[in-house]
Each structure stands twice: as structure tokens, then as C-alpha cells.
Amino acid sequence: MNAREALEIVCSRAWPPLVEEPLNDWRLRWAGGFTGRANSALAVGDPGLPVPDALRAVCDFAHARGIQPMVQVIRDSPNEHAVVAKGWSQATRHHRGHEVVVLTTPLTGTSPVDGVEVHDEPTPAWWELTLGPGEDTPAARSVLTGGKVGYGVATADGVTAGVVRGALVDGWLHIGRLEVAPAFRRRGLAKALMGALHTWGVEHGAGHAVLQVAEGNAGALALYAGLGYAPHHRYRYWVPAPGSCEDSTS
Structure with a gap:
């Protein structure tokens, strides 16, 4: 293989x-x-x-x-x-x-950002922001909680403003479901969430991160390129x- x-x-x-x-x-x-x-x-x-x-x-x-x-x-x-x-x-x-496109990067830790944390369990607000209309099913919750998972949460103005999911597999940190509420976009929360998750991955023994992004998602691709991600394959x-x-x- x-x-x-x-x-x-x-x-x-x-x-x-x-x-x-x-x-x-x-x-x-x-x-x-x-x-x-x-x-x-x-x-x-x-x-x-x-x-x-x-x-x-x-x-x-x-x-x-x-x-x-x-x-x-x-x-x-x-x-x-x-x-x-x-x-x-x-x-x-x-x-x-x-x-x-599948993107990868070597992992390094970053300085913590106030209001951004990675939890061992998903919060109710994490679920609300992660799951889209019609997605809140037992199957979805099973997929998203399977394995060793970290649940990134960004808090702003007293509410959950952004979320992300990270799963650890064989020294890799797999990242998915990055979402920032519309009212809180363009404040750097996506970058802060990714940084917190990278640090969490390093602390748990991961050496590289991987994520999967639709080729048409230009905004996400630009964000990840700025964080050092490069295409691995498609x-x-x-x-x-x-x-x-x-x-x-x-």
C-alpha cells in the first residue's frame, strides 16, 4: 500500500x-x-x-x-x-x-489564545454549531465522537462562536468540522481554533495533521495554505x- x-x-x-x-x-x-x-x-x-x-x-x-x-x-x-x-x-x-484535496502539515504547538480551548467531551453548543440542518442524528453523533477526539471551542461575547474537531490516529491529527458562526467571522477565530487543536495534537503525540477539503472551497484552502498545509493527494x-x-x- x-x-x-x-x-x-x-x-x-x-x-x-x-x-x-x-x-x-x-x-x-x-x-x-x-x-x-x-x-x-x-x-x-x-x-x-x-x-x-x-x-x-x-x-x-x-x-x-x-x-x-x-x-x-x-x-x-x-x-x-x-x-x-x-x-x-x-x-x-x-x-x-x-x-x-487532502492537505497535510508538520505539527508545532502555538501560544494559547484567550477564549479558545480543546475539550475532551463535546459541549451542547459545540453540537449546535457543528451539525447542520437535518444532521443531528444518532449516526452523526456516533461518527463525530468515535475514537480519541478533541473538541475545539472558541468563545466570544459570552457565546460559542466557533468549533472544530480533531481525532488522533497513528501519530496523525485529523481535523474536520471547522465552523465559525457568521456573526463572528473575520476575527481570526478559525486560525485560533486551528492553533489550539495543533497544540492539543502535539501534546497527545501527533507529529502531522491532515484534513480533507472540497476543491471548490477557496476560502478554506486559502486559510489552510496560510497555516502551512500543502496538498498530499486528491x-x-x-x-x-x-x-x-x-x-x-x-
């Missing part, structure tokens, strides 16, 4: 689904529809059988759980070429963006062509 594939496994472990079934190196995942990462097949490495048969298994797994069959594949990898050869299409309707989501992945479980 190469470095890109190994890092995708780290990211998957930092974002644990409710159900995960191995298909040799591939991972079939389900989490009640909460996020593409937790409800797709991570197609890295060798599935242990021909890719057409592996994609059939992806379809059957998804249909049995009532979700759209979808694979997450490293861009321009042999697996992606094989998926394309079977007529699958890019998942352009994926609401958070189907093309994603991945895309793919879905079956209409009629090519009928439900054989019914």
Missing part, C-alpha cells in the same frame, strides 16, 4: 462509520447517510477480487442499507481507472463536493451509471 492509500486509511479511521465491512483492502461503510466519507466504499488497495465484482459488492452493501452506492477513490489511481472503465460517473450531486466520489447497479437484495 502506497503513502496516499495509507493516509486514506488513517482518515477513515478518524471518521468511523457505524458499520464497516472489509473487502480485502477496500472498506464498505455505512453511517445512516451522514457524510460521503462514512457512507461510501473506500476503494484503496486490492479488493481481493476483480474490480467489477468488487463494485457489485459495493452496490449490494449499499442497497441492503438504503444508501446510494458510491466509491471514494484516489484521483488518477489504478482503482479509479478501473471504476471509470465500468462506466461509473463522478458524483457531481454530492452536496459537499465530489472532488476533494480523491473523488463515483456512483454507478443509471441501470448498472440494480438492487439484487430485494
